Amino acid sequence: MPAINTEDKHLTVLNLFTTDAPEKQDSLIQEMTKIVQAAAYEGWMSSTVHAGVDSPGTANLIQWRSSVDLENRYAGEEFKHRTLPVFGEITTSIRLLQNEIAYAVTHPSLGGVLEVDPNRGDYTAITVVGVAQEDQAELVKVLSTDQADLADVPGFRSLAVFKGLRARGVDGAFVVLYSQWESKEAYDAYREQPQTEQPAARQTAEARVKDLATSVDSNTYRVVLTRSAEA
Template identity: 65%
Template sequence: MPSISTEDNYLTVLNLFTTDTPENQDQLLTEMQKIVDAAAYEGWISSTVHAGQDSPGTANLIQWRSGEDLQKRYSGEEFKHRTLPVFREITTAIRLLQNEIVFSQSRPGLDGVKVSPQRDDYTAIEVYQVADADQAELLTLLGQGQDWLVNVPGYRSHSVFRGLRAMFVEGAFAVVYSQWDSKESYDAFRALPHEDKPKPRRVNDERIDALKTASDSNTYRVVHTRAAGE
């Protein structure tokens, strides 16, 4: 079962695909699972496929030993001439985000951050674009600045990634990967009116809004995973 931890030195790649229909999402999931089940790339650690919930799309959280190993995959003929063309046919947007983890927190009593279809996590992935000069502050606000989350009903964990480089995304970015007990608990957290938020959250949210240049999110369920050697 893959885990997310600041103690790992993996390169974490989040491949985010959006599409326009549930049928295309199903096709995306089928294609992604084929790739994961056949993976035998040098330096590949694990891949975990997520199915979009709030809107059609998929996410693949992939752990690599290094950026050099990933680049070999990207420069290969299979990736350039089969994988990308297939995904371009059935998606409305593609983002291939390379990241390093900078923060991870879980609710007391949980054994770190695990990612598996054997769990029932309701997962949210948020992408924030930011000016280069503001990336470090934004990462702090998204991570240590939200230590109060452990007291929010339904919260399980959140992990913050510093964007290193990307395909199909310009400029600096950060990613938050969070896990919740249910859709209801996540929606209640997101829907709380700003004036009703506790002061630490209000202050934090206001500063995040001032720093980010754009943001978007989707929610997911993990549907498939495989690690090297399995």
């Protein structure tokens, strides 16, 4: 299974698609499945397709050896003249986010390994936080500090913080949070915990994030397909 590891130096791409109807989400997943099952691109390492839960849409977490390999894919005739037009017909927005891993934490039961596994039934939240370029490093630091308390949160499985490098469909700098939970109920309970009951470190961090963020966009997902080059 694909794993997210702060020791890895490869490029992580998150392709986020939104649409306005569940049946269009089904079409997106079908199109993504075709691409993933046939993938044999130079430098491609893995792709993991997520189906939207809270709002219709999909996310594809893709690992590439380097940004050069990805740009070669983007420059190809298939991507320009078939892939993008097909997705353009069934989506309301397309964001292609290139990132590097900055921080990761897992529940002790996972042995420090952050895997993306469709068989585990994770309830996955992906949040894109817009930020001024000069504040991006501080935002990454704030989101990556004092997160050890998460291990004690019921239902928590993992959190990865990605520093955005460049993107199509997004203006300005950004940071991405990718978190895995045992269930929707566990995630909602964490999100809705009264501020007075939160650890002091969380209160401080969330207040600073609110100051730094220029936009926040989030959706939740279930992993439906993964494939690696090794397979």
